[in-house]
Amino acid sequence: MIEVQGLVKTYGNKRAVDGVTFTVKRGDILGFLGPNGAGKSTTMKMITGFLRPDAGRATVDGIDVAEDPVGVKSRLGYLPESAPAYPEMTVEEFLGFIAEIRGFRTPAAKTAQVDRAIKLTHLAPVRKQSIETLSKGFKQRVGFAQAMLHDPGVLVLDEPTDGLDPNQKNEVRSLIKSMAVEKAVILSTHILEEVDAICNRVIIISQGKVVADETPAQLRARKPGARLDEIFRDLTRGDI
Amino acid sequence: MRHITPIFKREFLGYFRSPVAYVFLIAFLGISVSLAFSRYGGFFRAGVAGLESYFTFFPWMFMFLVPAVGMRLWSEEKRSGTVELLFTLPVTTLEAVLGKFLAGWAFLAIAILLSFPMALTVGYLGAPDWGVIVTTYLGAILMAGGYLGVCSLASAMTKNQVISFVLSLGACAILLFLGFSSFTDTLEGMLPLAVADALANFSFITHFDAFTKGIIDPKDVVFFLSLMGFTLFLNVVVLER
Numbered sequence: 372m373i374e375v376q377g378l379v380k381t382y383g384n385k386r387a388v389d390g391v392t393f394t395v396k397r398g399d400i401l402g403f404l405g406p407n408g409a410g411k412s413t414t415m416k417m418i419t420g421f422l423r424p425d426a427g428r429a430t431v432d433g434i435d436v437a438e439d440p441v442g443v444k445s446r447l448g449y450l451p452e453s454a455p456a457y458p459e460m461t462v463e464e465f466l467g468f469i470a471e472i473r474g475f476r477t478p479a480a481k482t483a484q485v486d487r488a489i490k491l492t493h494l495a496p497v498r499k500q501s502i503e504t505l506s507k508g509f510k511q512r513v514g515f516a517q518a519m520l521h522d523p524g525v526l527v528l529d530e531p532t533d534g535l536d537p538n539q540k541n542e543v544r545s546l547i548k549s550m551a552v553e554k555a556v557i558l559s560t561h562i563l564e565e566v567d568a569i570c571n572r573v574i575i576i577s578q579g580k581v582v583a584d585e586t587p588a589q590l591r592a593r594k595p596g597a598r599l600d601e602i603f604r605d606l607t608r609g610d611i
Numbered sequence: 612m613r614h615i616t617p618i619f620k621r622e623f624l625g626y627f628r629s630p631v632a633y634v635f636l637i638a639f640l641g642i643s644v645s646l647a648f649s650r651y652g653g654f655f656r657a658g659v660a661g662l663e664s665y666f667t668f669f670p671w672m673f674m675f676l677v678p679a680v681g682m683r684l685w686s687e688e689k690r691s692g693t694v695e696l697l698f699t700l701p702v703t704t705l706e707a708v709l710g711k712f713l714a715g716w717a718f719l720a721i722a723i724l725l726s727f728p729m730a731l732t733v734g735y736l737g738a739p740d741w742g743v744i745v746t747t748y749l750g751a752i753l754m755a756g757g758y759l760g761v762c763s764l765a766s767a768m769t770k771n772q773v774i775s776f777v778l779s780l781g782a783c784a785i786l787l788f789l790g791f792s793s794f795t796d797t798l799e800g801m802l803p804l805a806v807a808d809a810l811a812n813f814s815f816i817t818h819f820d821a822f823t824k825g826i827i828d829p830k831d832v833v834f835f836l837s838l839m840g841f842t843l844f845l846n847v848v849v850l851e852r
Binding site (some may be wrong): 399420441457 | 614616617618620621625628629691692693695696698699700701702703
């Protein structure tokens, strides 16, 4: 469960995130929508403890990120934008490193965890290949495997389907959906159909502020008959 | 502190997963050995069974070579975005800094110890004082740690490896030149004597010299260890900012 209260982050004189508040419960898949530069990634970086907020607080399972960052980080899985990974390592080595840091120290526990993640994300054909030689789709899946390796209760995914082909997108979506029953998931995207496909809640953020927080059905009902991207454009007019 | 091990392991093996390690080891050993045998080193001319002519160039070579090892420590993580991955894993900044530093230091120690054929050579040619050779190796490894602390700090300040290298080189050069009388004389002209004297105490050469003569002076050991401690502390501060 994620609780975010009045998060603020300022870069220079630009307010990237301006008082964002929301909660995500177990079983929720929250779609985080907004134009580029609206503050989606910055908000996620503050929840995951990579950036320190200038004001407000974020808690995961009741633990404040500012007070116990390591506690929060061990409870959540995070896929950063464009899935960074150490390019010279093989998929297996990389996931092994993550497993060790996540506390799976014995060789048996480590292998079990790595095998499970590789199986879930269908990485078996490339497990001995170094990450720099992988295609974008595979790289994204490595990032995904890394995020869910320790079976966290909370998943934060920054554009998990970015750069994937339609088949891979479908696959990642069904993976997220199948896992979300007992997890709280936040995923950012700017693909509107994705929200319809997997999310049961939508937050639209524009110029650092939340402008809509509702179910996809409610979002549609704002302007019956209109396409989702029209509604999106109406809501985020300030960013244009 | 239990997360240091995986970070250390990844970083250390990382040197060998890319050509960096091999290029560095070959360059380091090639340059250091040829300098010893050159007319500047005078390995044979000295007529002494010792490694002084080999180690006398170390402070100079470290000025260039340690920044080459240290420049990637943080700059590369920042550039490729893996720093975001690392710091959203359940590790503290101190663990990450120590793990990476120790990996780099261990790599440098291996590079230094791989010069053992030089020691074997003097052992074959004469009867060297093995005690002196051991303290010299110890001093060289400590000095490498001091240099690396400076370079790790410089690397944390930028995501550009070239800037990181230049910053490290500049800082290392200053720490090196503080030991030369011509340099300190100039300082004495500009600064009060006490300040100039205090600054001269920060030189790598002054503190390394005793080791090459077989003396382990606690003052020198403390100098290198506290330099590492101080730079690594600043390293944590810079990364958490």
